[in-house]
Amino acid sequence: MPNIQWQKSSYSAANNECVEVRAVDGAVELRESDDGHVILRTTPAALADLLQGVKAGDFDHHA
Template sequence: MSNTNWQKSSYCASNDECIEVRTANGLVELRESDTDGIIVRTTPTKFAAFLQGAKAGEFDHHANSTAR
């Protein structure tokens, strides 16, 4: 079982409300630093596809939508 330490996003605010990521047992794990008990797990391939989509603006419309 190989685990790595949590790494904070380079966009982390000084108030410690950050997205953190690590690898554990061949998976990528993500959590918010202020709610560290909730962990999302995915495969490295799916995480890489998500990052590519985010960089390409694929999810930007979610940030601009209004809550209903």
């Protein structure tokens, strides 16, 4: 696998605790910057669906 650079949000905390993302072989990989050996791999469509759901409040659960 090529050494593809991880990208992080410009909104990341100064202490570098953030989620990083990169595209590899048609997939999207995500990791936490402070636990870089754990990588979640998904499709661009699945990530887009997740982000749309987050923005729409689909995962907001109020007791």
